[in-house]
């Protein structure tokens with residue numbers, strides 16, 4: 001479970017989230033909100049990339065900001081955040097997908113089989129030897145998702161994952177997300193429309209007035 005307790009987040013003097021309390025305990029959750037409402041900020045808080053200005057974030061009951069380095073690293077590795085505009089890492093598509101696995105010290109055989117599987121799922125096999133920096137935005141998004149899938153994290157946080165994807169790739173990704181939850185991961189998706197959330201039959205949350213709400217109230 002990822003839990004936010006009395007979490008506030010300010011960038012300088014500007015407060016984006018205020019006294020937010022929520023426990024993510026569903027297999028599939030979508031966070032809906034307009035541009036600038038704080039979706040990315042919330043996902044980065046939940047994955048311990050940014051530290052709350054106030055309050056605490058607990059990942060499986062552990063606060064990664066106040067635990068021993070080894071405990072903190074282990075708990076952070078349970079959560080993978082896929083950026084809304086992923087950047088290419090050095091090397092080929094294969095290298096990019098293998099990156100997180102190498103960091104985690106997996107064996108060569110294990111890395112090879114996981115990368116192959118992730119490339120297959122994301123329909124990237126033909127691009128395996130392509131230099132990642134030469135990819136289109138949509139292709140790069142798929143590579144970033146493949147990199148995350150290969151890790152098979154307990155929590156997968158996807159920031160606007162379908163934005164650069166074409167219709168067919170979008171449909172495929174929604175199926176893949178369902179597959180991932182069946183495999184055991186919990187998925188949290190940030191998006192600005194309810195379309196994906198409804199198709200996935202996900203738990204829907206709205207960001208409004210610097211906090212998360214379960215219902216959408218008209219302005």
Ligand SMILES: Nc1ncnc2c1ncn2[C@@H]1O[C@H](COP(=O)(O)OP(=O)(O)OP(=O)(O)O)[C@@H](O)[C@H]1O
Pocket residue numbers: 011016033034035036037038039040041042084192
């Ligand atoms: N690093 C930063 N420094 C200062 N302000 C920031 C920073 N990151 C985000 N903000 C501000 O915080 C607010 C929320 O930004 P955030 O990126 O979380 O919104 P979002 O809901 O993800 O928007 P979008 O739909 O455009 O992706 C915005 O007003 C933004 O300008």
Ligand SMILES: [Mg+2]
Pocket residue numbers: 039040041084159
């Ligand atoms: Mg965003």
